[in-house]
Amino acid sequence: MFDDLRDLYQEVILDHGRKPRNFRRLDGADRTARGDNPLCGDRMELFVNLSPEGRIAEAAFQGRGCAISMASASLMTETVQGKTQAEAAELSGKFRELAMSGACPECGASIADEMERLQPLAGVHEFPSRVKCATLAWHTLNAALVDEAQERTASSE
């Protein structure tokens, strides 16, 4: 009945949605932020540990949400591992473009592997009401990486 939805719900998405990777709390994490989608009730808490040179040594999350938002957060925590904060911010922008348009023509070879890993989420662009589910984790990452003195809460709205 729903075969044409396999573009959106690819096996990778269903798998990460059911068994999200890095789904745990990092006590005493260097950076944390909360992400909320007030419209649908999706909620997550993101934890980031930084290496001495400022790279993302470890990213993990906890929360609840739909298969798209859980899978997106799961894939994100895997993808940003080892990235500098500037690289993570760049990926975040490119991912948003992928989720909204289904493609990222300006994505260069330097991030080709990362974008390929995130590609299964490109299907959301055909579902305008679901794009926010995919981008919530990345909004939350952006909030976690801004100046640490600030209150860090991301909202998909």
Place this chain on the structure above:
Amino acid sequence: MDGHIAATAAGLDVERVRADFPILGERVHGKTLVFLDSAASAQKPRQVISAMTRCMETAYANVHRGAYRLSEQATDAYEAARAAVARFLGAGDSREVVFTRNSTEAINLVAHSYGRGVMKPDRAVLISEMEHHANIVPWQMLRDERGVELRVCRVTDAGELDLEDLSAKLADGKVGLVAVTHMSNALGTVTPAERIASMAHDAGALVLFDGSQAAVHRRVDVQAVGADFYVFTGHKLYGPTGIGVLWARAELLDRMPPFLGGGEMIASVTFEKTTWAPFPAKFEAGTPPIIESVGLRAAIDYVSAVGMPAVEAHERRLVDHAMRRLSDVDGLTVLGRAQDRGGVFSFALDNAHPHDLSTLLDRAGIAVRAGRHCAEPLHARFGQEGGTCRASFGLYTTAAEVDTLAEALTAARRFFA
């Protein structure tokens, strides 16, 4: 009405009703539309659409102002709509009908003009766990501003108002106003309005019913129920958006100060002092929803011609059918099991988040609401913080549509397995 009554002695003729709703012929993703989100906003029959068009094409001007033919016609139409609402609610006096933008604005009007203007700050307001946010937030604002206590009546596991708790929370005589739903927008539970009103009155409190859902699904008689305030909204009753209704007893409207200030609601204005027009004009500042009032009147004429008892019986049969069909869907939980319920229910599937589920159902042409349906505390009460899906019926809903939903839910569960 176009002289056409889509009800027979046997009840409602759903195919004739459906023929009046042009949108039901639309296709979604190549499938016939199955619209199960009428509780959020209902679709509009041709009679409403054409009444509004006719008003704009032949008899439109501002009301209560011009001494010319068109303005008089528009004024007559606007006041005729008020009279139609009064009849629809069983009100004795059409001056007791105040037009607002929607139910939310009507409740805010009461919270402002009665809550701040008449009720003493040492009183309490009693709401329930199954209120729509529109009947929670205005009272919280009143509490935070005036120190009025806000009490919350519990809901039982069956999804019914806990009347023992209601009684306990009324016992000290401190409650000035009981503000509860007449039918839950998430559970479909119809509350025992007459009993609630008499309990409130015995405890020295007034009672407001949020009839946004109830007025759509069954006959309402504000006098028989013993209501002091009753609110509903046009767009859920197959009418247009932008018009809602506050009905209140004349004596209360007389004592209440205005809500919004402006034109239309005054008797005289000088820079030193302004005096108010009598109600209902006192509560209708600015140009009112004129075209919408014509649409609402057409909607009331429409459901009245079908007959509210026929609508209620039709939806009751559909709910019974839905509960039977959905009990065959593995992993499905329906919230609440109230004895008296209308055509609205929320459900969760054990292996699919409500948003994923609604995306799938949409692919089958089925429109349901996903989320918390503006009833976040109720979802917490039932341990469904992540939300649910909600299906809601209208007078155009068919048993075949319920079957389509049940089949799609079974397929969705397989999809996510």
